[in-house]
Amino acid sequence: MKSWAAVLTLAWTSVAAAAEGPGDAALSFLRSLKKGNAVFAVGDTAVSPDVPEEEKADIAEKLNKLGRQIRPDDLRVIEEKQDGDLAAVLISQVTNYDASSVQIHAVGLVRSADKWKPAPLPSSFDSTGLSFRPGFLARARQLEDWMLSARGEQFVKLKDNIFTMLADEMRKVKSLDDLHESTPEKLANDFLKALAERNLPAALAIAGGLEDPRPADWEDTFQAISRTLRSPKITHQKWRLLAAPEVLRAIVHVDSDGDDRLASLVVLDPGDYSTRPRPKMVHLPFLRSKAGLWRVRLPQEFLAAATQRPGQDEEDDGFDADLLAKFPAKLAERYPAVNEPDARAAAKAVLASLREVTLDPLIPRLDLTSNPEAALDALGRAARLWQRFHQTDDLASPVILDVHESGDDAVALVQLVSGKSPETARIETLFLRRGEGGWRANPGLSGPGALAQVKDATEISKWIADASKARNEDWANGLVQSIGGIAADTAPSEEDARRIVEEWRKAISSGDAATMLDRSACFDDKEGRSKLLRNSGYELLSRQQGEILGVNRAGRWAVVSVRIPPAAGDDSADAYAMHVVATTPAGPRVLAELDFFDPLTRSREFLNRRLWERVAARLPDGARGELESIYEKHRTISAADRERRLNPTE
Helix, strand or coil, X not given: CCHHHHHHHHHHCCCCXXXXXXXXXXXXXXXXXXXXXXXXXXXXXCCCCCCCHHHHHHHHHHHHHHHCCCCHHHEEEEEEEEECCEEEXXXXXXXXCCHHHCEEEEEEEEEECCEEEECCCCCCCCCCCCCCCCCHHHHHHHHHHHHHHHHHHHHHHHHHHHHHHHHHHHHHHCCHHHHHXXXXXXXXXXXXXXXXXXXXXXXXXXXXXXXXXXCCCHHHHHHHHHHHHCCCCCCCXXXXXXXXXXXXXXXXXXXXXXXXXXXXXXXXXXXXXXXXXXXXXXXXXXXXXXXXXXXXCCCHHHHCCCCCCCCCCCCCCCCCHHHHHCHHHHHHHHCCCCCECCHHHHHHHHHHHHCCCCCHHHHHHCCCCCCHHHHHHHXXXXXXXXXXXXXXXXXXXXXXXXXXXXXXEEEEEEEEECCCCCCCCCEEEEEEEEECCEEEECCCCCHHHHHCCCCCHHHHXXXXXHHHHHHXXXXXXXXXXXXXXXXXXXXXXXXXXXXXXXXXXXXXHCCCHHHHHHCEEEECCHHHHHHHHHHHHHHHHHCCCCEEEEEEEECCEEEEEXXXXXXXXXXXXCEEEEEXXXXXXXXXXXXXXXXXXCCCCHHHHHHHHHHHHHHHHHCCCCHHHHHHHHHHHHHHHHHHHHHHHHCCCC
16 A cells, blocks of 8 residues: 555564465455455355355345455455365454554455365355365364454454554654654655655654654544545645645745744645635644654644535635745745756646646746746646646646747747537647746746736737637647548558557547647548547547557558447446548548447447448548448457456356
């Protein structure tokens, strides 16, 4: 799980499981239950073929219930016992050293053909159908009795010893001398680092976990930090400011005197898409104990459960304009400037940084050395752009349309390709400046604030107006390879077809619209461009890589059969796409307007017929027949893959 997982494995494993031994098999079995496939899991157990289907259904229901309690990353083998071809394994489940989370799972296993298979039900060898074996019942009951007694003993042992284990881990990352000799400023940075790395022992050590006696608010502090670090996504409004990965933060001031000091942070959180991101203040008190140990004392709002609804803005009681003004300069100190040799490269680097999971990679690309007001405005604009690229219901993807230079100033016209409405022009401007080291964003980054920073604003404004007018009418002009026809017997090689589709689908999965369009082609009419852009939007919303199943060629065509799983949260069946690849003047390209799928519905069959008509209308006689012959091969590949996935063991 996290860095402490390996330590727990050593501390809690009394018998190391051999490779492919009963411990490994038991772990794999429990982890598989979390996926909700208990019906299939029953078939993977040592269940007797004579068990009635009704009983198997009852077993599956019980396994499903168990699966809902499983936290796969927290499972550890702690003890196992073997008796010939039978074994029993105890597996602990403890999350972030929380005694209330302790669970012990017991799994019986049977060895058959040198492979360990779990018994159908935990803590039991029932329903295995092996009672006819000489001595089986006595051996099975002995192991079941052991699982029952040892399970209780291990449960008590873990609950009693868990804080001792945690204290040992805290001392490995922070000694008492560290806490005595350190400063609140250093500890504040260490605390933020521990939260970013989800290092629970380090965070708890800085929060007073090594003090004796521990602070009065220790239990609340432990629960708050542990709950935060084990959450896949941090939603608590206050904890987001300290621990969410997408948040930009900097310590702007720390009191210099006394045993009760305040560390002040400015943070910028773009992760709540329902609000306009703005810098906020967070104040962390640091106290020195009678023994001289420094610790952070979390304010009450961090200890309380989240009560604020997402999108509900709050008053910033700690607002301080002077401290806020230090935010850009502190960021600039931490992230030295990174420049590019030309304006287009700088624009690409800025956009690539905005597509990262956090704003941090963008900071070296910004000029935050101007007046604080302009720099804060630029950071706000950057956060709003980040939101547009990461908002899950749209997932905009940037494509550079044009770049114009005027002396040491430049502007890039950028289309934010919308997954929902990819044909609509949504144009943004990025302003760049050349300094001694090269090009990066100008102090305003985008919009009117950035235009005010350029030397010849009139000339650049006119260029933006003219270029935007042309792009608003057809933003994709010149970005996609358009073809009038396809010559006979020019099918790309199997290797080239596979490569171009791999690149195309990789661009889809990463939300890289620019690369996706570069690897695409369409017929040179309005219908072709429109259909290509609509299909691109669908693909960009799903963000699925897909799996290539095969490549076939005939005449002027190469087609690549791809299985595409549904997007996360979509319970639709896998789709089987046939990507058509043709040779163009720019090389092999995916004809993205021809989105053939192996039909499972009447509507899909109707859409495919429309595509056949499109091919016949644009190309000479015979082109449709060539493609239809390959399509039948695609359907065969798709049917075989469906069958294989429905019956994986056959």
